[in-house]
Amino acid sequence: MQGNLKIGFIGGGNMASALIGGLAGKLTAGANIHVVDPNADALQKLQSTFGVTTSPQIDAALAQCEVIVLSVKPQQMKDVVQQLRPHVSKQLVLSIAAGIRAVDLSRWLGGHAAIVRTMPNTPALIGKGITGMVAMDGVSDAQRNAADAIMRAVGATVWLDNESLIDPVTAVSGSGPAYVFYFIEAMQQAAQEMGLTAEQGNQLAIETFVGAAQLAANSTDPVSVLRERVTSKGGTTYAALTSMDGSGVKDAIVKALKAAAARGKELGEEFGKD
Numbered sequence: 673m674q675g676n677l678k679i680g681f682i683g684g685g686n687m688a689s690a691l692i693g694g695l696a697g698k699l700t701a702g703a704n705i706h707v708v709d710p711n712a713d714a715l716q717k718l719q720s721t722f723g724v725t726t727s728p729q730i731d732a733a734l735a736q737c738e739v740i741v742l743s744v745k746p747q748q749m750k751d752v753v754q755q756l757r758p759h760v761s762k763q764l765v766l767s768i769a770a771g772i773r774a775v776d777l778s779r780w781l782g783g784h785a786a787i788v789r790t791m792p793n794t795p796a797l798i799g800k801g802i803t804g805m806v807a808m809d810g811v812s813d814a815q816r817n818a819a820d821a822i823m824r825a826v827g828a829t830v831w832l833d834n835e836s837l838i839d840p841v842t843a844v845s846g847s848g849p850a851y852v853f854y855f856i857e858a859m860q861q862a863a864q865e866m867g868l869t870a871e872q873g874n875q876l877a878i879e880t881f882v883g884a885a886q887l888a889a890n891s892t893d894p895v896s897v898l899r900e901r902v903t904s905k906g907g908t909t910y911a912a913l914t915s916m917d918g919s920g921v922k923d924a925i926v927k928a929l930k931a932a933a934a935r936g937k938e939l940g941e942e943f944g945k946d
């Protein structure tokens with residue numbers, strides 16, 4: 673159901689666009705969404721597609737918003753938040769940035785306490801996102817509900833008790849779509865190398881992911897059991913999985929996700945100083 677929640681976005685890039693695409697005309701009218709970004713082309717695209725209002729710089733319209741979403745890169749966050757400070761009083765500030773800690777955002781905003789840190793992902797664009805979220809102590813129940821409603825409008829939400837878990841969430845689901853696309857790209861490449869057309873490889877790889885993910889989502893069995901059901905004794909899947917184990921694929925994936933979480937922590941330390 674569409675309401676009248678006024679939401680400001682600081683940064684109208686990839687992730688903000690995915691969120692706006694999931695929210696506009698659904699949770700709230702596009703005209704209730706105000707986007708600030710220095711990039712005129714990005715603003716024009718968002719304005720014409722979703723009917724949002726726009727500004728090339730932080731402006732007074734943000735003071736009218738009930739929720740302000742911080743959606744710039746971690747490297748840009750401190751400058752942006754310090755410019756935003758005069759326009760923030762009672763609003764809920766919702767950050768989607770990797771790494772940047774709530775305590776640092778609060779300090780840059782002059783002690784503002786109504787902050788929710790979130791980690792969404794780009795399938796939000798089609799209402800299939802998943803967001804990990806954690807609220808600072810100064811967030812009211814109504815604001816927590818508003819944050820949850822925004823993120824549930826674009827997918828599922830998982831609330832965390834401890835902010836440090838946002839880095840593992842970033843590693844698993846925030847960055848996760850990229851790992852899936854990477855795996856699909858590898859399957860497409862193999863398909864072509866074995867004689868299928870690019871179009872056939874594309875369709876076979878993508879539909880396999882869609883079908884397998886849906887099967888896992890609907891199943892009461894663990895995914896390991898679903899995997900075993902594909903793996904006939906002495907058959908083709910066994911040959912593939914044995915090859916993957918021999919190449920250390922699972923260990924490499926675990927290591928990669930730990931590297932992502934470590935980078936999240938490092939971003940907080942690197943850009944959360946002062």
Ligand SMILES: NC(=O)C1=CN([C@@H]2O[C@H](COP(=O)(O)OP(=O)(O)OC[C@H]3O[C@@H](n4cnc5c(N)ncnc54)[C@H](OP(=O)(O)O)[C@@H]3O)[C@@H](O)[C@H]2O)C=CC1
Pocket residue numbers: 682683684685686687688708709710711714729730743744745746748752768769770791792793794846847
């Ligand atoms: N992409 C993803 O899948 C996800 C991203 N995130 C988080 O979302 C945030 C944005 O990431 P992403 O969308 O990928 O990055 P983008 O670079 O696509 O978006 C950031 C946008 O902010 C703009 N910007 C720069 N300075 C300002 C400013 N002073 N005021 C307003 N806007 C400004 C940038 O413009 P310009 O390009 O000109 O600098 C750019 O358009 C990051 O903090 C990231 O950690 C979280 C979950 C998933």
Ligand SMILES: O=C(O)[C@@H]1CCC=N1
Pocket residue numbers: 770842846847
């Ligand atoms: O790559 C990044 O840093 C951001 C955070 C999660 C997905 N994209």
